[in-house]
Amino acid sequence: MHQLLENVFGQAFSNPILDTRHDSAQLTFPPTGMTGTGDVKHTGGTPVPLRLAMTTDSYVVRPLFFPGGDIGSLAIHGTVNDLAMSGARPLYLSCAFIIEEGLLMETLWRVACSMRDAARKCGVQIVTGDTKVVDKGKGDGLFLNTTGIGVIEHGQQILPQNVQPGDAVLVSGDLGRHGMAIMAVREGLQFESAIESDSAPVAEVVLDLLQAGIEIHCLRDLTRGGLASALNEIAEAAGVTIAVDEKLIPVGEQVHAACEMLGLDPLHVANEGRFVAFIAAKAAEHALEILRRHPVSANAANVGRVGDKSAPLVTIKSAIGASRILDMPSGEQLPRIC
C-alpha cells in the first residue's frame, strides 16, 4: 500500500529533485533548471550557491503519548532526523496541527510544550504554523505535520548510489525500541519495566561525523521497516550486496524478549532515533569512536560490510554462524507508528 502510494505521487509529481527519492529534497539557491520563473536576484552582492535540504512528514501516531515520547517530540525528532540524513544542519521547522473537535486543551498544551522543548534541544526554530479543526469522528485527536529546512555545509555526496564495495555498515544504537514501545502500549502488553521509545534527534551526531571529515557514503534513518528495509532499499539503489552479522547488531534484552514472544524480527521493527551509516572502511573506527561519544549513539556498532557490485542482496550471519537472506518485512507492518 505504502509503495503503491509512493508510486502514485512519484508518477504525478515527477521532477528531477523529487525523483532522487531522498529522505529530504536538496535545493540549490539560486535555483537552476527552473523555467518560467525568471532569475533569482540576491539582495546585494554576487550570487553564491546555497544548498538547502527540505523534508516533510505527517505524524499520526497512536497513542499520542507513549513511554519515552509523544507525538510532539516525535514530530520534531523525525523531521530533524530526515534533514540529518542528508548531512544538513536543521534550522527551521513549520508545524501544522489537525485537531479533532473535543481534544482537551490540556492535551494540546502538553504536546505543544513537548514540541517546544524538543525544538530547543535540536537547535531549531518553529517559524510558521497552521491549525485546522475537524468535526468529532473525522480525525483521531491530533495529527501533526512538520516540514523542515536545513543547510548543507559539507561537500560530500551522501546518497545510496554512492555506497561502495568494502564500506563499513554502522548502526547508531540498539534497535526496535520505538516500535515495541508503541506496540506494548497499544496491545496492553506487560513487561518487567516499560520499553521506552528511542525517539531522539541524531543531527548533532551526524554533524560531528562531518566535522571530523569522516567519509560518509550514505545515511538512512531506521524508521518504518527497520534495519531490514533500509539495507534492502540501499542495496537495491546501489546495486551491491550487503552482509551483516546478527551477533554484532545491538538489540536490548527487553526488545529481544518481546519480539520473540510476538514472533517479530527486531530488524523489521521501527526506530525513531537510530540510523545506519555507510562509511569508507578506513574511517569506520574513527566514526564509531565519534558516535560513541554521544549518548544517543553510545551503543553504535560496526555490524557488517558492503560486498561487490552485483545483484542486490542482503544477507545476515546468524548467531550460530549460518548465513541467510535478510528480507524486507513481509505482510502488514504496525500501522500508525509515527
Add this chain to the structure above:
Amino acid sequence: MHQLLENVFGQAFSNPILDTRHDSAQLTFPPTGMTGTGDVKHTGGTPVPLRLAMTTDSYVVRPLFFPGGDIGSLAIHGTVNDLAMSGARPLYLSCAFIIEEGLLMETLWRVACSMRDAARKCGVQIVTGDTKVVDKGKGDGLFLNTTGIGVIEHGQQILPQNVQPGDAVLVSGDLGRHGMAIMAVREGLQFESAIESDSAPVAEVVLDLLQAGIEIHCLRDLTRGGLASALNEIAEAAGVTIAVDEKLIPVGEQVHAACEMLGLDPLHVANEGRFVAFIAAKAAEHALEILRRHPVSANAANVGRVGDKSAPLVTIKSAIGASRILDMPSGEQLPRIC
C-alpha cells in the same frame, strides 16, 4: 477557538520570526541570531544574504471536490498565495497526504493530478512528500498539507505595520465565491448556475506589481473571515482607521443573492484567490491598471482609504451613503472551508 489555538502555539513556540505572525515566515541566509548551531558556511564564495519565505497550511476542505476546484489545487493555490503575500516568488512545495483507509485510488489520483497541474501553472515544484494512512473512521477521506518556500527578491517592507495614512485599499477581484461555492454544495442549495470557487494563484500578479516598482505597504489574502477580518486585523496591527465604500466592493450577483438569502455578509465570506493590497496613494491607479491586466484580478477595485493613525477602526459607507462599523465576523464561521 481559532484565536485561542493561535495563542497556545504563539505562547509555546514564541521566537522573533514566529512572533511577526505573517502569513509566511521570513528567513535570512545565512541565519542571524541563532545560537548553538554555529556559523553557516556557504559552499564557495563570500556569503550574501538570501531572503526566503516559508509557509505551511493543512487542507481539510469538505467536500474534496467542489465547483471551481478541489482539495488538491486548493492546497497548491493556498500555499502559493501565502508566499505571495510577502512578495515572495514561490519555488518549492512539500506535500503530505493523510489518507483515510478506504479512499478510492481513483480519487487520490484525481487529486494528485489536480495538484500537478496547479503546481505547473504556478511555476512551483513539489520536491518532497509523505503519505500516512489512518484507519477508517479516524480521518475524512483525505487531508493535505503543503509547505512552501519562496525567494524574496524585492527590498520593500510588506507588512501590516507599514500601512500608512492615505494608502489606497485595493481588492483584487469579486468577493465571496469560494465560501459560497462550498456552502452551496454542502447545504444542497440550488442556484440558477453553480457558484464557482475563486480558488486561483495570485503570485504572478503580485510579482508584476513589484516588478513595476509599485510601493506596496501590505498584502493579505482574503481567506477565513473574508475582507472584514483582513481589514480589522490590519487596522489593529497598524493602529489606523480604514474606510471602505460598499458600492465600490465587487461582489458577483449570484454571491450577493445567495448571501442575502442566507443572511450572510459577503465581506465575511472566505475567498481563495483574492487579496487586499495597501498601496501608496500615488501608485494606486498604476497598481489597478496592472491588476486588471491579469484575468485573476481583472475586477480589481480601489475600495477605500486608510485614515489617520488612531484607535483601530474599520468603517464602511453603505450603498445609501450611511457609514457604519465593519466588524469582524461574529459567531460560528463555516468550518472546513479550506
